[in-house]
Amino acid sequence: MSTSPPRTRSSAALAFLAGLLGVLALAVGGCAADEEDRPSVVVTTNILGDITRNVVGDEADVTVLMQAGADPHSFGVSAPQAAAMEQADLVVYNGLGLEENVLRHVEAAGEAGVSTVAVGDGVDPITYTSGESAGTSDPHFWTDPERVREAVDLIADQVTEHVGGVDKAAVAKNASAYGRQVDDLTAWMRDTFDAIPAKRRQLVTNHHVFGYLAERFGFRVVGAVIPSGTTLASPSASDLKSLSTSIEKAGVRAIFVDSSQPDRLAQVLKRETDTEVDVVPLFSESLTEKGKGAATYLEMMRSNTASIATGLSTR
Numbered sequence: 001m002s003t004s005p006p007r008t009r010s011s012a013a014l015a016f017l018a019g020l021l022g023v024l025a026l027a028v029g030g031c032a033a034d035e036e037d038r039p040s041v042v043v044t045t046n047i048l049g050d051i052t053r054n055v056v057g058d059e060a061d062v063t064v065l066m067q068a069g070a071d072p073h074s075f076g077v078s079a080p081q082a083a084a085m086e087q088a089d090l091v092v093y094n095g096l097g098l099e100e101n102v103l104r105h106v107e108a109a110g111e112a113g114v115s116t117v118a119v120g121d122g123v124d125p126i127t128y129t130s131g132e133s134a135g136t137s138d139p140h141f142w143t144d145p146e147r148v149r150e151a152v153d154l155i156a157d158q159v160t161e162h163v164g165g166v167d168k169a170a171v172a173k174n175a176s177a178y179g180r181q182v183d184d185l186t187a188w189m190r191d192t193f194d195a196i197p198a199k200r201r202q203l204v205t206n207h208h209v210f211g212y213l214a215e216r217f218g219f220r221v222v223g224a225v226i227p228s229g230t231t232l233a234s235p236s237a238s239d240l241k242s243l244s245t246s247i248e249k250a251g252v253r254a255i256f257v258d259s260s261q262p263d264r265l266a267q268v269l270k271r272e273t274d275t276e277v278d279v280v281p282l283f284s285e286s287l288t289e290k291g292k293g294a295a296t297y298l299e300m301m302r303s304n305t306a307s308i309a310t311g312l313s314t315r
Contacts, residue, residue, distance in 0.1 A: 039163045042085050042109075044093040044102050045072050046287045047142050048119060048151075050297045052092050054178040055155050059166040060089070065102065068289045076101045085109040089163040092155060096120040096139035115162035122154045123147040126215060128208055130223075140285070144212035145186040145301060152179045185298055189305045193217045200312045202250050204243070206257040209284045222250050225257070244272045252277060254311035258284045259293075280311040 039060035043049040049064030056062050063084055066075050072094065077085075082105045085091050091109050093099060095118025099106070110116045124147065125137045141147045156175035160168040193201070201219040203210055208224045223243045247255075252275070259281035282304045283294035294300035 037165075039165045040084070040088045041090045041092060041159065041163060042088040044091075044099050044106070046070070047285075047297055047300070048092055048094060050287060051148065051151060051178075052155055052159075055152060055171060055175045056159055056166075057170060057174045059170055059174075060159070060163055063088075066286070068292075068295075069286055072098050072285050073100050075099075077105055081105075082108070086112040086114060088114055090114070090158060091116040092158070093118055094120050094139055096125055096137040096141075098139035115158070117154070117158045119151050119154060123150045126211060128211065130208075133208060138208070138211050140209045141212050142297065143210050143284070143301075144216045145182050145189065146216060147212060148297070149179055149182045149186070152182060181298060185301055189301065190217065192305050192309050193219075196309060196312050200253065202252050202312070203308075204247060204252050204255045205282075205284070206255075209258070210256070220250075222246050222252055225255065241272070247273050247277060248275050251275065254278045254280045254308075256280050256282050256284075256308065256311065258282060258286075278311055280307055282307055 040063065041052060041056060041060050042063045042065065043052045044065050046064050046066045046068060049062065049066070053062045053064075063081075065077050065081050065085075066072060085105055086109045088109065091106055091114055093102070093106050093116065097103075098120070106116055120137070120139050120141050123141050125139070125141060128134050128136055128138050141151070152175050156171050159166060160171050198218065201217075202222050203214060203219050204222050204224065206225045208221070210219070211221060213219065214221050223246050225243065246252075255277055257279060283300045284304070287296065287300060288294045293303055
């Protein structure tokens with residue numbers, strides 16, 4: 001009877017290594033499969049991206065297209081980002097004409113069978129009453145935290161309805177917890193603005209962006225440096241002259257400009273105005289990187305509220 005030669009230490013080690021590699025391959029393959037099976041939500045703007053991430057939590061991958069500090073009216077998407085939109089379970093976008101260079105990709109995703117939700121359409125939008133955009137819908141609803149509270153519930157409903165594999169109870173819990181933070185923000189903003197005398201609650205901005213805030217908290221919008229709802233427009237000399245006159249008559253104390261946009265026109269307006277006016281930067285249409293003052297929606301709104309209160313209360 002023949003017998004097999006005894007296995008050497010090296011052959012035993014090789015066998016063990018081969019087995020270990022097999023186990024690792026299975027594990028890596030399983031992880032890759034899990035990654036591919038993860039539900040996906042794509043969000044256009046970074047403000048909505050922050051809100052959506054708070055609602056979704058760990059239940060799905062959330063991809064935000066707009067970079068920190070970008071202009072929502074002009075930012076675009078790359079080919080891989082456009083492809084990601086068409087492969088997502090849900091695309092969350094602002095709507096009301098805000099993402100002027102991205103809307104066609106949202107429409108393409110919808111035609112590919114992806115569920116999409118225009119959040120602005122679902123929070124009782126207002127229309128512009130003056131300037132080049134008069135009569136059209138104002139997309140800047142996030143300046144009103146009460147409408148953002150409505151948006152939180154809307155996004156939660158859309159996620160649980162259209163994104164398979166999420167824990168609906170977990171999403172509802174996330175939305176409730178974040179909603180309470182937004183409610184706290186609203187109460188704090190109201191208390192802060194109530195300390196400003198009514199006659200001083202007058203806003204001049206770089207373009208028409210704070211209409212919702214004005215409506216919610218009792219401000220009067222005197223005008224905008226760019227008399228339009230988009231930063232892609234430009235003012236004429238007569239526009240600036242007219243606004244300068246309005247500022248003098250109303251006794252406006254500050255011109256509020258987006259911190260991510262050049263303030264050259266606001267500085268020109270300040271020089272042409274006979275009354276003393278400050279130019280105050282705000283975070284109006286985009287979040288910032290961490291540590292830059294407005295990394296989250298809540299941080300942005302608290303910073304803006306403090307800046308508006310200070311700008312209108314001095315002198």
